Each structure stands twice: as C-alpha cells, then as structure tokens.
Amino acid sequence: MKNLLKYAFALSAATVFGGSVFAPAQAATVVGSLAFSDGTDDWFSQVDPGAGDTFYIEFNPFDLNFVTTQNGFFTPPFDGSPVQGVAASKAHFEYVSSSGSEFTYALINDLVFDYSNGASVTWGAGTEFMGMFNGPDSVEFMLSEDQPISAIVEGIGETGFKVIAETLQFSDTEAGGGGTYNSQVDIGVHIPEPTTLFGLGVVTAGLVTSRRQKNS
Numbered sequence: 001m002k003n004l005l006k007y008a009f010a011l012s013a014a015t016v017f018g019g020s021v022f023a024p025a026q027a028a029t030v031v032g033s034l035a036f037s038d039g040t041d042d043w044f045s046q047v048d049p050g051a052g053d054t055f056y057i058e059f060n061p062f063d064l065n066f067v068t069t070q071n072g073f074f075t076p077p078f079d080g081s082p083v084q085g086v087a088a089s090k091a092h093f094e095y096v097s098s099s100g101s102e103f104t105y106a107l108i109n110d111l112v113f114d115y116s117n118g119a120s121v122t123w124g125a126g127t128e129f130m131g132m133f134n135g136p137d138s139v140e141f142m143l144s145e146d147q148p149i150s151a152i153v154e155g156i157g158e159t160g161f162k163v164i165a166e167t168l169q170f171s172d173t174e175a176g177g178g179g180t181y182n183s184q185v186d187i188g189v190h191i192p193e194p195t196t197l198f199g200l201g202v203v204t205a206g207l208v209t210s211r212r213q214k215n216s
Contacts, residue, residue, distance in 0.1 A: 029188055029189060030070075030164065030186050030187070031071055031073055031158055031161065031187055031188060031189050032069065032070055032072075032073040032074070032156060032158065032161070032186075033068075033069065033070040033071075033184065033185070033186045033187065034067065034069055034074070034119070034121065034153065034184065034185050034187075035067070035069075035182075035183065035184040036065055036066060036067045036068075036086070036113065036121075036183050036184075037065070037066050037180065037182040037183065038059065038060040038062060038065045038066065038086075038180070038181060039060065039061065039064065039178055039179065039181075040057050040059055040061065040170060040172065040178055040180065040181055041057065041058045041061050041178050041179075042172060042177065042179070043055055043056065043172050043179065044137060044138070044139050044179070047131070047139050049095055049098055049103040049131075050095060050098075051095065052095065053094070053095040054092065054093060054094045054095070054108070055092075055093050055105075056090065056091070056092050056093075057090070057093070057170065058088055058089070058090050058091075059090075059111070059113070059170070060086055060087075060088050060089065060113075061088050061178075063088075065086040067086075067115070073156045073157055073158045073161075074155055074156045074157070075118070075155065075156060075157035076117050076118070077117070078115070086113055086114065086115050087113075089111055089112055089113055089114075090109075091107060091109065092107070092108040092109050093105040093106065093107060093108065093129070094106055094108050096128060101132055102132050103130070103131050103132070104128050104129065104130055104131070104144060105128070105129055105131060105141070106125075106126055106127065106128045106129070107123060107124070107125050107126060107127045107128075107129075108125055109125055110122055110123070110125055111123045111124075111127075113183075115155070117155065118155040119153070119154065120153070120154045120155055121151055121153050121183070121185055122152040122153075122154075123150055123152075123168060124150060124152070127143070127147070127150045128143075128144040128147055129141040129142060129143055129144060129168075130142060130143075130144045130145075134171075134173070137173070137174065138172070138173045138174075139171065140169065140171035140172075141169065141170055141171070142167070142168070142169035143167060143168050143169070149162075149163050149164070149165075149166055151163045151168075151185045153185055153187060156187065158187070158189060160189055161187045161188065161189050162187070162188060163185050163186070163187060163188075164186050164187065164188040165184075165186040166183075166184070166185045166186070167182070167183060167184050168181070168182075168183040169182055170182075
C-alpha cells in the first residue's frame with residue numbers, strides 16, 4: 001500500500017507542479033483500400049474546353065472491372081475475382097475554367113460505382129477534375145488536388161471510418177477506341193490525439209487525502 005501511495009503522490013505532484021502524463025502519440029491508420037479500373041467508351045471528340053462545354057462518359061461498359069481490396073473490411077467481402085459485377089456508371093461533366101494548357105471540368109451528377117456485394121464508391125456532383133490534351137487524339141483527367149476529399153464509401157463493416165485518400169483518373173487515348181480509368185480509395189479509422197492524464201493526478205491526490213483522514 002505504501003508503494004501505491006508513493007506512486008499516487010508522484011502523479012499528483014506532477015499535476016500540482018505543472019507536469020502531465022501523456023499517452024503515446026498515434027495517428028490515423030489505414031484499415032482498408034479499394035482499387036478498381038476498367039475501360040470507358042469513346043468520348044475524346046466531345047471535349048472542347050470553353051464556356052458551356054459538356055461531355056459524357058460511360059465507365060465500365062466492357063464489364064471487366066478489376067478490383068483489389070485490403071484487409072477484408074467490406075461486408076460481405078469481395079470474392080477475389082477480378083470481375084466484380086459492377087454496374088456501368090454514367091458521368092456528365094461541365095467546363096469550369098482553363099489555365100494554360102490545363103482545364104477544369106466538374107461533375108454535374110453523382111458518379112456512383114455500385115458492386116454486387118453491396119459496396120459502393122461515390123464522387124458527388126460538383127467534384128472537379130483537371131484535364132489536358134496529350135496529343136491530337138488523346139485527353140486525360142484526374143481529380144483536382146486543391147479540393148477536399150470527396151469520395152464516399154459504403155458497404156464496409158468497420159465503424160467510425162473515413163476516406164483519407166482518393167484517386168480517380170480517366171483518359172481517352174485512341175480515336176474511336178475508347179479509354180480507360182483507374183481509381184483507388186483508402187479508408188482510415190481515427191485514433192485520438194495524445195491524451196493528457198491530468199485527471200488521474202487529481203483523482204489519486206484525492207485518494208491520498210481520503211486515506212490520511214481515515215487513518216487520523
């Protein structure tokens with residue numbers, strides 16, 4: 001008991017004299033990842049950057065969607081097959097602005113990738129993509145870097161998660177031949193910041209006082 005009181009006093013003294021006890025520092029940890037890719041239809045000829053311009057893309061018209069997952073947090077999990085039965089997704093884009101050889105378009109509708117196991121990934125209307133021409137018959141787009149995380153993931157069993165990283169890029173590199181896209185979302189669980197155990201010193205100090213009063 002004497003040792004316990006010494007330990008309690010040390011904690012309370014640290015509190016009294018401005019000391020604090022901290023838990024080890026920890027950061028958000030990636031607990032799952034969903035990566036997928038496939039083809040698109042031919043849409044190069046629709047892109048003509050300028051006020052009022054729009055274009056449409058159908059993602060995954062070839063039903064060859066490739067999926068990889070990490071850690072199996074999806075409920076139910078993906079079965080490991082490269083083909084996951086994702087429904088074709090149509091996206092409508094509208095011109096926003098240009099800067100040099102680059103231009104920005106924004107989604108007009110929600111772009112949703114629904115999988116047969118109940119998982120889904122959504123980029124909402126308003127999400128912006130930066131594009132550029134790479135040749136006479138080639139154009140590519142990727143998520144703009146100057147916007148907050150915009151992907152929404154559903155159908156995983158982990159609670160308290162959030163999307164902590166995302167990529168979505170698509171291109172039409174052959175006239176009349178369609179294009180491809182690649183995407184990945186990483187999911188993390190928030191671990192609290194280092195927490196001061198200030199209160200522990202106060203409690204133990206109270207225990208010491210109570211014990212002394214009882215014994216006097």
